[in-house]
Amino acid sequence: MNKNYQTIIIGAGASGLMFASLLQAKSNTLIIDSNKNIGAKIAISGGGKCNLTNEIVSSDNYLGIEWFVQSVLSRFDEQQVLEWFAGRGLELIVRKDGQYFCENSANDIIDIFKREVVDTEILLDTKVIDVHKENGLFAIKSNKGMLYSESLVVASGGLSFPRLGASSIGLDIAKSFGHTTTVTAPALVGFTLQSEQLFFKELSGSSVFVSVSVDDKVHSGDMLFAHRGISGPAILNASLYWEKGNIEIDFLPNFSLDSIKGSKKQLSTLLPLPKKVAKAFLDYLGVTDRAAEKVSTEELGKLKVLQNYSFAPAGTFGYSKAEVTRGGVVADEVDPYNMMSLKEANLYFIGEVLDVTGELGGYNFQWAFSSAFACANSFGDDDA
Ligand SMILES: Cc1cc2nc3c(=O)[nH]c(=O)nc-3n(C[C@H](O)[C@H](O)[C@H](O)COP(=O)(O)OP(=O)(O)OC[C@H]3O[C@@H](n4cnc5c(N)ncnc54)[C@H](O)[C@@H]3O)c2cc1C
Structure with a gap:
């Protein structure tokens, strides 16, 4: 395997799948994930019903740089997330504290993503080990060989739930391209x-x-x-x-x-x-x-x-039980307009890999979706 792509997305989780769904130019795009299935965390979230957002979402519900969080959330807010999924047939119910859950199963969300990314190449069961630059391209070393891309979207999540594919690759990539990362710790945990x-x-x-x-x-x-x-x-x-x-x-x-x-x-x-x-x-x-x-x-x-x-x-209880990871790539080293690195052109960070962590109640999926939208909507935009 030795292939060049326009865009490679590391991570077929909530943010990577939403990004791939919203991306206009889908051709020559590849999603890589170490799991055997897409959306592994979505499937088990919210007791199998996925609490995908909340009636009221604001930066107060997050640990992170307030202006940055607010700016990204406002691009694709809770109402827009609800409309996006409802428009694709997802049935939702509101439970206590304004938490929106799937009426039937979290798998309904995964089915929606499967339909949305049908034209996007997906490479599963493939672990990214290292990323560096070679001749102006991102050179992605995986356990299945080398891949190359002009743009790289890091949607690899945090360190929680290693059994569902979590790894430090996003933090490693960020550091190797000169980003600062904050100390990480298990969060939303006993x-x-x-x-x-x-x-x-x-x-x-x-x-x-x-x-x-x-x-x-x-x-x-x-x-x-x-x-x-x-x-x-x-x-x-x-x-x-x-x-x-x-x-x-x-x-x-x-x-x-x-x-x-x-x-x-x-x-x-x-x-x-x-x-x-x-x-x-x-x-x-x-x-x-x-x-x-x-x-x-x-x-x-x-x-x-x-x-x-x-x-x-x-x-x-540690990362094996924590719903999320606190800490990550320092957010204001990324442009909130399109989530592009301010250190390396055409490198993007979305979702939980960033130092933005939500409370319990659907806020973390909302963050994954909002940051994916900001990235996809202004992808490759030089006017940031
Ligand atoms: C048990 C549990 C329940 C949860 N319930 C909720 C809930 O109801 N509501 C809510 O808002 N949030 C919930 N969360 C949090 C939510 O799942 C995450 O915040 C969200 O999935 C983050 O999205 P992401 O795309 O950034 O990362 P992820 O969804 O974690 O996706 C990252 C993907 O990258 C892949 N990856 C990582 N490293 C590599 C590598 N080296 N090579 C290849 N692929 C790699 C992983 O396999 C993974 O599929 C829950 C989390 C857990 C663990």
Whole structure:
């Protein structure tokens, strides 16, 4: 194999497929992916139903350079994404917090992409190992041989879920062409715990509604006690902003502890928590579970810990479980107009490989689609 293309796209994920779908000049374009199928992450996302965007999307939902994120999102916003898919027959439903999911299956999205890229050559089961420049062309070394292209679109995603093809190739390419990359970490992922939280293990399977504070950001939602630590939407969102140090969990948001004073009911009944969880925390705090009227003011005071439980997670569940990767190619070294590198002409970065990471709720696919649109719509445009 030794072939020249006009454009090569590394990655048949959300951003690479949307880019290939929107590209006007499809001839002489190649998509490469190390997986055996296109859209591997799309297929398993949102529990198989893919949360593809949200009713309300703004730069506030992202960790990244605000003006850059806003500028790219505004080119192909949530309404345009919804219209694009609806126009191709995708049936969607809105669930809580404005999250749009496929009515039937995430595979419906993949089927749409298959139809859209039918004229584009796709090379699957092929891993890109290195990219450099040779005689003015991008020379792409893969495990199947060399390929050459005039333009290169890096849509290779982040480091999360290596079993679905994730690799550091996008970051490696960026660095080799003089880009800066920020430190990467697993994000939208559960936390592992310190020995002091060992009692959480017994609660595995229980779910509670909490507010988690990290770095001045508060995330409300369900928290799941898992075998390895804690997970669930509130924790996943908190993990996006956590680097190290303490997080604070309010296990009783909007609840007044004063309201239980003098009650004849048992503490574990009065606390708005699953009984098992309430009892475990009472044990942990050294407060005997009994009628609230019999509990001293000092003991009741101990329960305040439940509203500001502060601890430092030991770490996260890691890339194998993380939905996304925080960090990546520094965004303002890329032109938001067409996503072209400001360091190397005809080199483009789209999707999660950039240092832009969304919260839980469809924001990461929205980013993949918006950045792909910006790139495709102004592709090869010198007037940027
Ligand atoms: C379990 C899970 C559930 C998720 N659910 C949601 C959700 O419901 N909503 C949401 O908004 N986001 C969700 N996400 C995040 C979302 O999937 C990603 O943010 C999005 O897919 C990023 O798109 P991308 O095109 O940048 O990268 P990807 O979709 O990751 O695509 C990159 C592609 O590049 C390929 N590749 C990488 N390295 C190489 C190489 N060296 N050679 C060849 N090919 C390579 C990979 O195989 C991959 O197919 C979820 C993620 C996971 C892991």
